[in-house]
Amino acid sequence: MAMRRVGRVKGITERKHNLVGYMFLSPLILVFSVFLLYSFYFLIRYSTTHMVIASPDVTPAGFSNYALVLSDRKFWTALLNTFLVSGADIFVGLTLGFLVSVLLSFKFRGRKFFHSLFFIPSMLPIAFIAAVFSSMLEYREGTLNNVFRFFRLDFLAQRWLSEPGLALFSVMSVAIYLIGIPIMYYIADLTTINSSVFEAAIIDGAGFWRLARFILYPLLKNAHKTIALSMLLGGFRQMERVYLMTDGGPGGATEIFGTYIYRMIRSPGSDYGIVSAAAVLILIIAFILAAVQMRFFRKKGG
Amino acid sequence: MQADLFKISRGEKRWIVIIIVFIALLWCLPIYSVITNSLKFAGFSNYTYVLSHPVQNVPFPSFFVNSFICAIGSSSLCVFISAMSGFAFSKIRFTGHKFLFNIVLMCLAVSGPIMLVPFYYILKAIGLYNTYLAVILPEVVMTLPFGVLMMRNFFDGLPNEMMESANLDGANMWKVFSRVYLPLAKPALINLCVLQIMWSFQDFLLPLMFLTSPKLYTATVAVNAFKGVYGVTAANLGRYNAALVLIGLPSVLVFVFAQKYIVNGITTGAIKD
Numbered sequence: 001m002a003m004r005r006v007g008r009v010k011g012i013t014e015r016k017h018n019l020v021g022y023m024f025l026s027p028l029i030l031v032f033s034v035f036l037l038y039s040f041y042f043l044i045r046y047s048t049t050h051m052v053i054a055s056p057d058v059t060p061a062g063f064s065n066y067a068l069v070l071s072d073r074k075f076w077t078a079l080l081n082t083f084l085v086s087g088a089d090i091f092v093g094l095t096l097g098f099l100v101s102v103l104l105s106f107k108f109r110g111r112k113f114f115h116s117l118f119f120i121p122s123m124l125p126i127a128f129i130a131a132v133f134s135s136m137l138e139y140r141e142g143t144l145n146n147v148f149r150f151f152r153l154d155f156l157a158q159r160w161l162s163e164p165g166l167a168l169f170s171v172m173s174v175a176i177y178l179i180g181i182p183i184m185y186y187i188a189d190l191t192t193i194n195s196s197v198f199e200a201a202i203i204d205g206a207g208f209w210r211l212a213r214f215i216l217y218p219l220l221k222n223a224h225k226t227i228a229l230s231m232l233l234g235g236f237r238q239m240e241r242v243y244l245m246t247d248g249g250p251g252g253a254t255e256i257f258g259t260y261i262y263r264m265i266r267s268p269g270s271d272y273g274i275v276s277a278a279a280v281l282i283l284i285i286a287f288i289l290a291a292v293q294m295r296f297f298r299k300k301g302g
Numbered sequence: 303m304q305a306d307l308f309k310i311s312r313g314e315k316r317w318i319v320i321i322i323v324f325i326a327l328l329w330c331l332p333i334y335s336v337i338t339n340s341l342k343f344a345g346f347s348n349y350t351y352v353l354s355h356p357v358q359n360v361p362f363p364s365f366f367v368n369s370f371i372c373a374i375g376s377s378s379l380c381v382f383i384s385a386m387s388g389f390a391f392s393k394i395r396f397t398g399h400k401f402l403f404n405i406v407l408m409c410l411a412v413s414g415p416i417m418l419v420p421f422y423y424i425l426k427a428i429g430l431y432n433t434y435l436a437v438i439l440p441e442v443v444m445t446l447p448f449g450v451l452m453m454r455n456f457f458d459g460l461p462n463e464m465m466e467s468a469n470l471d472g473a474n475m476w477k478v479f480s481r482v483y484l485p486l487a488k489p490a491l492i493n494l495c496v497l498q499i500m501w502s503f504q505d506f507l508l509p510l511m512f513l514t515s516p517k518l519y520t521a522t523v524a525v526n527a528f529k530g531v532y533g534v535t536a537a538n539l540g541r542y543n544a545a546l547v548l549i550g551l552p553s554v555l556v557f558v559f560a561q562k563y564i565v566n567g568i569t570t571g572a573i574k575d
Contacts, residue, residue, distance in 0.1 A: 007458050008392050020475045021396025028387040028406075028446065034428075035443040036409060039420035100325060103318045114322055116561070117329065123557040123564070125504040127522040128550050129332070131529075135543060136335035143335035177332065184568055208314045236413040237444075240506040244526070258415040258507070265418055265511075272419050279416035290411035 043283070047276035052269060065277035074252050075278065078260040079285070081168060085242075085256055086235030088172035093227050097182030098220070102212050104183070105190050115183075122180025129177055130244035137161055137170055137245075164253045167246045171254050174241055182227045189223040190216075229293045236286050257282050336550075340543035348544035357527055358516040362545075366552065368434070369503055369520040375438040377498035380445050381491055387446075388453025389479055393465050403454075409447040414440075414507050425512060436512035437520070441502055449494055452570050456490035457483065493567030496560045503553055521549045 022029070047066065050059045069075050104115055121129060136143045137160035145157035160170045193216075239258025242248060248255040248263060255263075261282070264275045340348055353362050390396070391403050421440050425431040430439070464478050484491075509520040519527060528545045557564065 006461050016395050016397060017475065018396045021390050021394040021399070024386045024390035024394060024475075024479070025402070027383045028450065031383060031439070031443060031446065032406075032409075035417075035421065035424060035439065036412065038424060039417055042420040042423065043416075096325075100322070103322050106315065106318055108315065108319050108322075114326055116557075117326055119561075120554055120557055123500060123504075123553045124550050125506060125522045125525075125553065127504075127506040127525050128546060128553075131525055131546055132332050132336045135339060135539070135546075136332050141339075141539065143331065143338065147331070177329075181568065208318075233411055233413070236411070237415070239415050240522075244529075258413075261415040261418065262507070275419050279419065282416050283412070286411035286413060287408060290408055294407060 040283075043276045043279050046273055047280050049273045051272045051276075053272060054269070058273075061273055065271075065274045066281070068274055069278045069281060074255055074260060075281075077252060078255045078257050081242075081254060082235050082238075082256045082258075084168065085172055085175075085238065086232050089175045089178060089231040089235065090228050092175040093179055093182035093231060094224055096176065097179040097227070098186060098217065099212075100179065101183045101186035101190060102216060105187065118183055119180040121177045122184075125240075126174075126238070127240040127244060129174060130241045133170070133174055133177075134161060134245045161246050162250050164250050167250060167254045171242055171245055174245075181230065182223075185223045185226050186220060189220050193219055225293075225296065232289060232293070233286065236282070336543050336546055339539060340547050342540035342543070343537055344540055348540040349548070352541055352545045352548060357524060360516045360519065362524075362548070364517065365519055365521045365524040368518055369522070369552070371434050372437045372441070372505075372509070372520055373499040373502035375434060376441040376445075376502045377495045379438065380442045380449050380498045381495050383442070383446060384449030384453045384494060385484065385487065385491060386479075387450045388455075389457055389483060391450065391454045392457035392460075393462065393483070394475070406447050406450050410451075412444070412447070414444060417444075418507070418511055421508075422511065431512060432514045432518065434518065437505070437509045440508050440512070441498075441505055444508075445498055445501060449498070452494060452567065453487070453490060455570055456487055460486055489563075489566065490570060493563045493570065496556070496563040497567045500553065500556055500560075500564065503556070521552070525549055 046058070048061055048063060050061045050065075051057075100118060104111060104118075135141075137145075139145060139157075139159045139162070142160070144160070148154065148156040158166055160166050236257060238256060239262055242254050242256050242259045243262065246254045248259045261275060261278060264270055264278065265272075342348075344351070356362070357365075387406075391399065391406075417440070422431070425436045425439075430436050460483060464482050504522065505520070506522045506526075509518075509523045510526065513519060513523065516527065525546065528542055
């Protein structure tokens, strides 16, 4: 046989194996029905009711829960902050992550060491990173302020986590520590690039920066997209980053979806109907984002 | 390793090294911070203190045992389900194939925080609340869309010949899957397994919500408990940071031993069509 057929089994002439197919899928379908399908049903059903954990009574509420969430300023702050934090992750990933990956693709002594150094934080629990950052950024004893004071730059020593204008910035700064995953995608893609592309440019006399910016960067389109998608959706999953650094403070200035929902659930006498309504709204936003991005990928694939 | 992508002058190379070292130094500040803080006031005895003093009547090492149980449980279940479904989506033709796969893809958007309330009721209803399974099952659910996608991508890269004989029935199909394709997929299975162990170690929200008795706490939830127990007084700052260092160590060790699998796994799971 000249060519081995690789890929998905295709073609309408082939016999279908419905029973076997579903047999193989049965564990997935079971788990998804119990945990996801039922959860979606639960959220939609109870989002139009009042439901307090302490009492068994469920009273209808119509769409008042949705109205309540949509008129809650904290919800919109959380929406904005979720995008800002993911945006920071994406921005840092696509710039610093890209730069470091390109630099690491050159041979020099200690390259492997640096590669591991940049990747290891991505392995650590974000809870750990957030806790370390919050003690590093602490005002009186924090290492960052101590470094500034050591260099007699006292005016730079700030209340990083409790100043309203700075707190969100501090939360976003963790992005610098999360470039391990982008680096990995970039390096995987860099290895597939044919180096003959560059020869003409080098003869042309383009230096390192211009090669990186105008030739390499456009060549890595797929990696950019993968990174953007995974970090955007990752933003919806985050909670501990804000929870352990600022706990949404000061005054709700750093609230993201994760902490917003968590705080609603944990507040005494909380109405799970309202929580469900908020969850449905967030879910819809995430689904729209995922669908848009997915279409984006599809088209590219041809 | 391959050669340089393109040639650059010696001077430029020196600049690259300088920039990398500079970024690395900035990078080390948090690490420096946690280590110096962990030695504050009492030096290494902070570590012995943390290791020998129970937190809420639970000895410190048992938090790791809990993390380990959750990680192994969720990764084996996740690999099992992902492998079977990834195979089905790649190699078996059945009605609703495309529709179901798109649903799985869409579920990539489902995030932990919004599922907390329904998961809570489901776990209560099936009597698993405050057990290891209360963490394991939701963790599996949250990773499955990625796992299925990753395994399907891998099986797509394997040849179809074994699937094409006309007389494949269910029993034969299972044999082909378990004797031929599964052994071939070993690298992907190991990748997914290592990734899920890592993600489970990192998980914070699910154990925080669904484990109420301290003796079941995983290491990351213990971080949160330490905050309360060790407070923010100066003397406790060292102990808190020492606890943090100890919590971070297992992940670093997993990385050192499994670097290759982690990198391969995440890049195979990239969305492509």
